[in-house]
Amino acid sequence: xxxxxxxxxxxxxxxxxxxxxxxxxxxxxxxxxxxxxxxxxxxxxxxxxxxxxxxxxxxxxxxxxxxxxxxxxxxxxxxxxxxxxxxxxxxxxxxxxxxxxxxxxxxxxxxxxxxxxxxxxxxxxxxxxxxxxxxxxxxxxxxxxxxxxxxxxxxxxxxxxxxxxxxxxxxxxxxxxxxxxxxxxxxxxxxxxxxxxxxxxxxxxxxxxxxxxxxxxxxxxxxxxxxxxxxxxxxxxxxxxxxxxxxxxxxxxxxxxxxxxxxxxxxxxxxxxxxxxxxxxxxxxxxxxxxxxx
Amino acid sequence: xxxxxxxxxxxxxxxxxxxxxxxxxxxxxxxxxxxxxxxxxxxxxxxxxxxxxxxxxxxxxxxxxxxxxxxxxxxxxxxxxxxxxxxxxxxxxxxxxxxxxxxxxxxxxxxxxxxxxxxxxxxxxxxxxxxxxxxxxxxxxxxxxxxxxxxxxxxxxxxxxxxxxxxxxxxxxxxxxxxxxxxxxxxxxxxxxxxxxxxxxxxxxxxxxxxxxxxxxxxxxxxxxxxxxxxxxxxxxxxxxxxxxxxxxxxxxxxxxxxxxxxxxxxxxxxxxxxxxxxxxxxxxxxxxxxxxxxxxxxxxxxxxxxxxxxxxxxxxxxxxxxxxxxxxxxxxxxxxxx
Numbered sequence: 001x002x003x004x005x006x007x008x009x010x011x012x013x014x015x016x017x018x019x020x021x022x023x024x025x026x027x028x029x030x031x032x033x034x035x036x037x038x039x040x041x042x043x044x045x046x047x048x049x050x051x052x053x054x055x056x057x058x059x060x061x062x063x064x065x066x067x068x069x070x071x072x073x074x075x076x077x078x079x080x081x082x083x084x085x086x087x088x089x090x091x092x093x094x095x096x097x098x099x100x101x102x103x104x105x106x107x108x109x110x111x112x113x114x115x116x117x118x119x120x121x122x123x124x125x126x127x128x129x130x131x132x133x134x135x136x137x138x139x140x141x142x143x144x145x146x147x148x149x150x151x152x153x154x155x156x157x158x159x160x161x162x163x164x165x166x167x168x169x170x171x172x173x174x175x176x177x178x179x180x181x182x183x184x185x186x187x188x189x190x191x192x193x194x195x196x197x198x199x200x201x202x203x204x205x206x207x208x209x210x211x212x213x214x215x216x217x218x219x220x221x222x223x224x225x226x227x228x229x230x231x232x233x234x235x236x237x238x239x240x241x242x243x244x245x246x247x248x249x250x251x252x253x254x255x256x257x258x259x260x261x262x263x264x265x266x267x268x269x270x271x272x273x274x275x276x277x278x279x280x281x282x283x284x285x286x287x288x289x290x291x292x293x294x
Numbered sequence: 295x296x297x298x299x300x301x302x303x304x305x306x307x308x309x310x311x312x313x314x315x316x317x318x319x320x321x322x323x324x325x326x327x328x329x330x331x332x333x334x335x336x337x338x339x340x341x342x343x344x345x346x347x348x349x350x351x352x353x354x355x356x357x358x359x360x361x362x363x364x365x366x367x368x369x370x371x372x373x374x375x376x377x378x379x380x381x382x383x384x385x386x387x388x389x390x391x392x393x394x395x396x397x398x399x400x401x402x403x404x405x406x407x408x409x410x411x412x413x414x415x416x417x418x419x420x421x422x423x424x425x426x427x428x429x430x431x432x433x434x435x436x437x438x439x440x441x442x443x444x445x446x447x448x449x450x451x452x453x454x455x456x457x458x459x460x461x462x463x464x465x466x467x468x469x470x471x472x473x474x475x476x477x478x479x480x481x482x483x484x485x486x487x488x489x490x491x492x493x494x495x496x497x498x499x500x501x502x503x504x505x506x507x508x509x510x511x512x513x514x515x516x517x518x519x520x521x522x523x524x525x526x527x528x529x530x531x532x533x534x535x536x537x538x539x540x541x542x543x544x545x546x547x548x549x550x551x552x553x554x555x556x557x558x559x560x561x562x563x564x565x566x567x568x569x570x571x572x573x574x575x576x577x578x579x580x581x582x583x584x585x586x587x588x589x590x591x592x593x594x595x596x597x598x599x600x601x602x603x604x605x606x607x608x609x610x611x612x613x614x615x616x617x618x619x620x621x622x623x624x625x626x627x628x629x630x631x632x633x
Binding site: 153157170171172175192195196198199207209213244253257 | 349350384403404407412414607608613615
């Protein structure tokens with residue numbers, strides 16, 4: 001454990017040693033408020049587990065069972081699959097472990113930190129929806145807080161190398177949960193999400209296009225101001241988040257483009273999709289324990 | 295000589311050319327004529343398949359359900375099918391169109407991403423569909439990779455694997471190499487879907503059949519992305535000449551082609567124009583023919599420059615937003631050079 005940790009750091013377990021879990025491990029490891037006490041996977045040959053061992057972090061191939069074999073876990077980060085988290089959630093709750101769910105299982109309250117962090121309250125299970133929802137819901141919300149959005153649609157284009165087998169095998173849940181976040185959290189009347197996987201080399205940065213159907217009669221200056229403020233808000237926890245297409249009005253809708261450059265913790269900087277959901281996970285966990293301490 | 299199942303995609307791929315504006319009336323009339331001609335499978339829907347009606351690629355004038363029903367209510371012998379790209383369409387869409395009488399599900403993804411289709415192939419099988427694993431843009435990867443991807447589709451339960459050469463980029467030797475590699479990797483049938491950007495659609499089909507393909511895609515008048523698909527009526531004539539068995543009747547399919555032309559008149563039929571040749575040459579997705587034209591005009595740039603740039607960026611199907619972004623970037627570069 002690095003020496004710069006606070007006294008009595010929060011004891012964190014990460015379940016899932018794929019792209020998301022491994023990137024999260026690096027972020028938590030350098031965060032002084034947390035001590036990573038477990039990285040659990042199921043594949044002994046997993047690169048994520050090997051990297052955890054290299055950092056001196058205890059590992060297990062018992063999957064989520066390992067959480068209950070580890071003493072005093074305060075928070076578990078689940079980066080497995082929707083079905084696995086649905087099965088595990090009651091066990092974590094029973095053991096009094098705060099669960100941050102990075103799968104599209106949607107067991108707990110869905111949070112996009114820049115938009116609805118206050119809705120966490122005393123939840124014991126928080127869902128981070130999807131990387132695409134984390135990247136795009138703030139933009140839909142930025143438009144919706146200025147003018148009504150009848151329909152929000154987003155297209156997330158991600159590098160093939162940045163999405164692992166878990167995400168690929170949960171694409172149905174990913175599509176649903178992202179689309180409903182645009183409505184439930186973003187404030188659109190209806191939402192739909194599209195995901196495109198691009199295998200180009202060198203890999204592309206995560207790119208998101210947002211279409212907010214507003215009608216043609218909108219105050220674009222107010223929308224631009226709101227969008228810029230929201231971008232600054234997201235940048236507080238995801239520095240690589242930036243506008244690549246300023247809001248433009250096309251017929252009946254506003255189009256916005258955002259790109260996410262990752263911090264390069266596990267995969268190189270193209271994998272901004274990992275950063276945006278993991279940075280949200282850290283923000284949510286920090287707030288939970290601040291509230292608990294207050 | 296091979297027994298060929300003919301899949302007509304006019305009413306789905308052709309929607310790219312028609313800006314996704316096919317009405318239930320166009321679908322009913324054309325599907326009835328295709329059915330009467332003896333086509334085996336009639337694919338219907340938005341150009342990007344079920345769930346494709348979006349701001350991003352174009353909003354359709356009717357729901358997926360209405361479009362499918364427009365075909366199933368008139369078709370007597372043929373099977374009515376749909377395309378679905380996971381990440382666009384969802385399970386509930388599949389349940390709806392199954393209810394409406396669709397019996398063939400082609401579950402599609404970019405050629406290198408077969409493992410994004412497992413959930414939806416399983417779902418289609420559970421719904422009792424004749425289920426096809428459909429690889430888009432097979433000219434963007436090599437034969438060995440395609441063989442691996444096809445094996446995954448087979449392992450998920452696909453009834454056949456369709457290889458879509460969505461760019462019209464490959465020449466017959468390259469098609470044969472890919473179909474052969476897939477043939478050696480799987481035990482289920484292989485289908486082939488060409489585009490005609492370099493005038494090679496029918497030649498590529500004959501090469502694919504020589505290498506073992508038995509399901510062939512085409513569209514009436516070649517109405518589809520880029521310079522169009524293989525022209526169903528010409529393909530059927532060519533297959534008969536080559537001695538292959540196709541159920542479709544030549545005069546019947548010629549009638550269908552005329553009927554379809556009347557339906558969409560005065561819309562022009564696809565031709566191998568300069569832009570589509572560059573798209574084929576630069577390996578750019580044929581479905582982008584319309585957005586490329588719109589963006590080139592809007593930003594006042596040479597479409598050939600835009601197409602080549604899209605090819606260099608290796609953009610895949612579904613990246614309509616990247617076209618606008620690239621066109622805008624080219625326009626800015628030209629302005630900064632000029633000043």
